[in-house]
Structure formats: structure tokens, C-alpha cells
Amino acid sequence: MLLVGAGSAFGQVLPPAPGTPPAPAAPAPPPAVPAPAKSVPYGAGMKVNLSPDGSKYLRFIGWAQAWAQYNENNSNTLRVGVPKNDQLAFSIRRARLITLAQLNPRFLLLLDLGMENQTAVSGGTPNDPNGPGHRAPFYVHEAVGEYRVNKYLSVGGGLNFQVGISRMSAASTATMLAYDIPVVNFPTLDQTDQFGFYTGFYAKGRVGGFDYRLAVDEPFLPSQANTPATVRTNVAAFYPRNSNKIYQGYFDYEFLDKESNLLPFTTGTYLGTKRVFNIGAGFHYNAAGMFSRPAAFTGTAPADPFTIPFRTHDIKLFGADVFYDAPIDTASNTAVTFYGVYYNYNFGPNYVRNAGVNNPGTSIAPPTGFTGATNLYGNALPLIGTGQTLYAQLGLLLPKKLLGPKAKLQPYVAYLHNNLEGLRNPDGTIKGVNVYDAGLNLYLDGHNAKFTLNYRARPDFSDQSFIPANNGQATVNSVNYRPEVTLQAQVYL
Known part of the structure; x- marks a missing residue:
């Protein structure tokens, strides 16, 4: 009975107590609008830590460079089979991806993949049935394993870029001052190397301000089409039977800030973030890397054309350079960059290599009896050879507030001078x-996003001939300067 009474009591609904009702609850504040995310400095790139302290990691670096180029062609140039005086052409200069793995403080793995120089008329897979500009090969540039012996020495091996001659011979193409490299810094390009990279072993390191790299490499086989029966008399060519090792190295002294040497690539301009003053020198030696035929040859080539008398020549290349990059005024973020290099190349008698980067043309068939160089079409010019070369570039980073808080301008000039023994005036x-270059870099986000506009005054050497009495030297009858305007767009992540 008591339990029933208790249940009845809990079941009753009591009326509210008389008086003023409570005030309504305050409305909840609206959710805060998130602030726009700020751009984070890129720093060391796309990095994936494999250990909590970051000592083990994977790092990815990639960049792409696209060109729009107006070019006034050299004489006797074709474009898709039709004579063409000039044109506007689009191309891909480079597309690269680097993977860097540090799985132990002493071990490093570097893998560099990429492609370059794809135009509408060239740069594709050889013998592609759809045409020579299709499907540019994406291939391995560098594949290296490296071991750090101590703080002064690291050793490594593989397809590497620890090359000799000069600072610019190992240039970073993502941080260049000018729109492109001068090419003379890669003197054996795609002959005894693979697009500037070599297969072998190296040692590198730094002692105080002294930085060094030394390498012993295997030469790639050059063109097998050259034999004593096909080369010009007394004009050197790469020896197709060369198997001698390549010895090369570069040494420099860093007077101010020390540069990173973890990767082999050297920076072109620091945009006022460092004070660098380096003086360096380097070499490249390959015994019997070239050959030539000392006397004229007529008749049918024998089954083994190397029974025709020929002689070999050592490849002996030397360079010395200076690099200065420093802020002028830190408040306005102005800076100056200067690089100068001297090369002394010996490839054997009268060696001259004509080349044009992303060449927009093809060669016209020479007339009967023509004795000149047939590869001086489009934008090609004599870039490498036995002789001496001077190259210099100077850039000035303008005040940071000129275009707003982030965009920056950097005008520059560059000059290349070759004295090659194989090119002669009519008087001997x-x-x-x-070659004269002037350009302007527009940095939208440092080197990570930039545009470069370059004007080049290029000499047209196509009016030349080979006269037997000149003993293998080309007689340059006349030179005309052609304009070349290039716009490069770069994204670097």
C-alpha cells in the first residue's frame, strides 16, 4: 500500500510556481570564419619523414620549363619541308623529377628522371612511325648511391653528375640566372656522356672553405657512324673504339657563406639570400678519346675502315671560374649575381661542334658540290671545339616593393666568346x-614560379666552306646576326 502511494506521488505533474518566468537562453554565436591560409615557404621541397626526428626521409623535387620562341633562322633552313625564314615555335625545354632518399645518416640514394628538348619537329623517340617530334623519352638522368665516410669525405657511384671543368658544368637548371645554360659548359654532351651525366665512381667533400669533387668514369660509346673513311681530313671526331676511363674533377674555395654540396647541382642565383664568393678550377681528361685521318682518302672503304691510317688524340679540357652572389641592400632585398668562366679545350685538330637548343628547323639539302657545314640550320651556331672560350653573366635583383610584396624583377646580361682553331677568316x-644575351626574370614566388624573357643576337655561320688547302679548317665567308626571342615559363616544386 505504501509502495502504491509512493508511485502515485511520483506520477503527479505539479504546476509551476507562481512568479516571473526565467529569461530565454542567449543565442549561440555564429561559427568563426576561418582566416585565409598563408603561403608557406617551400623550403627543402616535398619531404616525407620516415622517422620521428626526420633523419630518415624521402624528398621529391620536380620542375618543368616551357618555351615560346621567335627565331629568325639561319640561311638554308626548312620547316616541315618548306624553306622558312622565321617562325614562332613552342617547345618543352625540360621536365624533371628527382627522388632523394636518406635512410641512414651515412647513406644517400639519388634518382633523377626526366626529358628535355621536345619540339614539334624533334626530340621524340627515334624512328617513331608518327614523326620525330612524338613521345620524347622520359629516361634516367642520374642514379647514385652515396656513402658518407666522415664530415670531410663522401664516396658514391652510378650514373652521376659529379663532373669536372667548372661550376656551371654541374649547373642547377632550376635556379639559373639567364634563361638557359650556354651549352659550352657541357663539352662532351651525348658523346661520351648521357646528357651531361657519367657512369662511374666519385669522391666529394669539404675541408674548411675548400670544396672538391673527383670522379673516374666510363665513356659512353659515341656515334659509330664515324670511321677513318667518313671523317674529314685533319678534323677530329669522337673515337668510336674508345674505352679509356675519364678522369675529371673540380675544386673551389668558398670565401664567404658555404654552399650545400648534398646534391651535385650548383645554384645560379641566390636572390639575395646568401653571400657567396667562390674561385674554382677543374679538368676533364680522356686518353685517345678522339681520332682523325691525317691524309685524304679516296676510293671504296675496306671491310674494316680502321685499317685506313688514322691517329688518336687525348681529350684535355680545363676551366677556371669565379662566382659572386650577395645582397646589396637587405632592407630593399636588392642583390647582385656575377659568374665568369674561362675554358681551354683540346679535342684534337679543328674540332668544331655546331648546336642549337630546341632547334625549330631542319636542314635543307645542300647543292651539288657544297663543301660547308650542313648542320648550321635553324638556330645552330659553333658552340664547342678545340680552342678557348670566355663566358660571363651579370644580374641585378631590383627592389622587392617595385611590383608588390612578393613579385621581383631581375634584369641580366650574358656574353659568350669562342676562339676555335677550326674556324678561319678568308685571310687565315x-x-x-x-653571342649576346639580355633578359629579364620575373619571380612570382622565387625560383618556384618565374617567367624569363630573353633576347639573343645570334651569329649565323652557315656561309662557310671547307677548302682542301686549309688543312681541315673551315673558311667563314660571312656572318650575319639573327634575332632570337625566348619566353620561358618555369614551375619548380
């Missing part, structure tokens, strides 16, 4: 090769 004196 050496005909110098002079």
Missing part, C-alpha cells in the same frame, strides 16, 4: 664566335 686568322 681565327674567326671569333660572339
Whole structure:
């Protein structure tokens, strides 16, 4: 009975007590609008830590460079089979991806993949049935394993870029001052190397301000089409039977800030973030890397054309350079960059290599009896050879507030001078090769996003001939300067 009474009591609904009702609850505040995310400095790239302290990691670096180029062609140039005086052409200069793995403080793995120089008329897979500009090969540039012996020495091996001659011979193409490299810094390009990279073993390191790299490499086989029956008399060519090791190295002294040497690539301009003053020198030696035929050959080539008398020549290349990059005024973020290099190349008698980067043309069939160089079409010019070269570039980073808080301008000039023994005036004196560049970098986010506009005054050497009495030297009859305007767009992540 008591339990029933208790249940009845809990079941009753009591009326509210008389008086003023409570105030309504305050409305909840609206959710805060998130602030726009700020751009985070790129720093060391796309990095994936494999250990809590970051000592083990994977790092990815990639960049792409696209060109739009107006070019006034050299004489006797074709474009898709039709004579063409000039044109606007689009191309891909580079597309690269680097993977860097540090799985132990002493061990490093570097893998560099990429492609370059794809135009509408060239740069594709050889013998592609759809045409020579299709499907540019994406291939291995560098594949290296490296071991750190101590703080002064690291050793490594594989397809590497620890090359000799000069600072610019190992240039980072993502941090260049000018729109492109001068090419003379890669003197054996795709002959005894693979697009500037070599297979072998190296040692590198730094002691105080002294930085060094030394390498012993295996030469790639050059073109097998050259034999004593096909080369010009007294004009050197790469020896197709060369198997001698390549010895090369580069040494420099860093007077101010020390540069990173974890990767082999050297920076072109620091945009006022460092104070660097380096003086360096380097070498490249390959015994019997070239050959030539000392006397004229007529008739049918024997079954083994190497029974025709020929002689070999050592490849002996030397360079010395200076690099200065420093802020002028830190408050306005102005800076100056200067690089100068001297090369002394010996490939054997009268060796001259004509080349044009992303060449927009093809060669016209020479007339009967033509004795000149047939590869001086499009934008090609004599870039490498036995002789001496001077190259210099100077850039000025303008005040940071000129275009707003982030965008920056950097005008620059560059000059290349070649004295090659294989190029002669009609009077027998050496005909110098002079190339003039002036450009402007627009940095939207440092080197990670930039545009470069470059004007080049390029010498057209296509009016030349080989006269037997000149003993293998080309006689340059006349030189005309052609304009070349290049716009490069770069994204670097």
C-alpha cells in the first residue's frame, strides 16, 4: 500500500510556481570564419619523414620549363619541308623529377628522371612511325648511391653528375640566372656522356672553405657512324673504339657563406639570400678519346675502315671560374649575381661542334658540290671545339616593393666568346664566335614560379666552306646576326 502511494506521488505533474518566468537562453554565436591560409615557404621541397626526428626521409623535387620562341633562322633552313625564314615555335625545354632518399645518416640514394628538348619537329623517340617530334623519352638522368665516410669525405657511384671543368658544368637548371645554360659548359654532351651525366665512381667533400669533387668514369660509346673513311681530313671526331676511363674533377674555395654540396647541382642565383664568393678550377681528361685521318682518302672503304691510317688524340679540357652572389641592400632585398668562366679545350685538330637548343628547323639539302657545314640550320651556331672560350653573366635583383610584396624583377646580361682553331677568316686568322644575351626574370614566388624573357643576337655561320688547302679548317665567308626571342615559363616544386 505504501509502495502504491509512493508511485502515485511520483506520477503527479505539479504546476509551476507562481512568479516571473526565467529569461530565454542567449543565442549561440555564429561559427568563426576561418582566416585565409598563408603561403608557406617551400623550403627543402616535398619531404616525407620516415622517422620521428626526420633523419630518415624521402624528398621529391620536380620542375618543368616551357618555351615560346621567335627565331629568325639561319640561311638554308626548312620547316616541315618548306624553306622558312622565321617562325614562332613552342617547345618543352625540360621536365624533371628527382627522388632523394636518406635512410641512414651515412647513406644517400639519388634518382633523377626526366626529358628535355621536345619540339614539334624533334626530340621524340627515334624512328617513331608518327614523326620525330612524338613521345620524347622520359629516361634516367642520374642514379647514385652515396656513402658518407666522415664530415670531410663522401664516396658514391652510378650514373652521376659529379663532373669536372667548372661550376656551371654541374649547373642547377632550376635556379639559373639567364634563361638557359650556354651549352659550352657541357663539352662532351651525348658523346661520351648521357646528357651531361657519367657512369662511374666519385669522391666529394669539404675541408674548411675548400670544396672538391673527383670522379673516374666510363665513356659512353659515341656515334659509330664515324670511321677513318667518313671523317674529314685533319678534323677530329669522337673515337668510336674508345674505352679509356675519364678522369675529371673540380675544386673551389668558398670565401664567404658555404654552399650545400648534398646534391651535385650548383645554384645560379641566390636572390639575395646568401653571400657567396667562390674561385674554382677543374679538368676533364680522356686518353685517345678522339681520332682523325691525317691524309685524304679516296676510293671504296675496306671491310674494316680502321685499317685506313688514322691517329688518336687525348681529350684535355680545363676551366677556371669565379662566382659572386650577395645582397646589396637587405632592407630593399636588392642583390647582385656575377659568374665568369674561362675554358681551354683540346679535342684534337679543328674540332668544331655546331648546336642549337630546341632547334625549330631542319636542314635543307645542300647543292651539288657544297663543301660547308650542313648542320648550321635553324638556330645552330659553333658552340664547342678545340680552342678557348670566355663566358660571363651579370644580374641585378631590383627592389622587392617595385611590383608588390612578393613579385621581383631581375634584369641580366650574358656574353659568350669562342676562339676555335677550326674556324678561319678568308685571310687565315681565327674567326671569333660572339653571342649576346639580355633578359629579364620575373619571380612570382622565387625560383618556384618565374617567367624569363630573353633576347639573343645570334651569329649565323652557315656561309662557310671547307677548302682542301686549309688543312681541315673551315673558311667563314660571312656572318650575319639573327634575332632570337625566348619566353620561358618555369614551375619548380
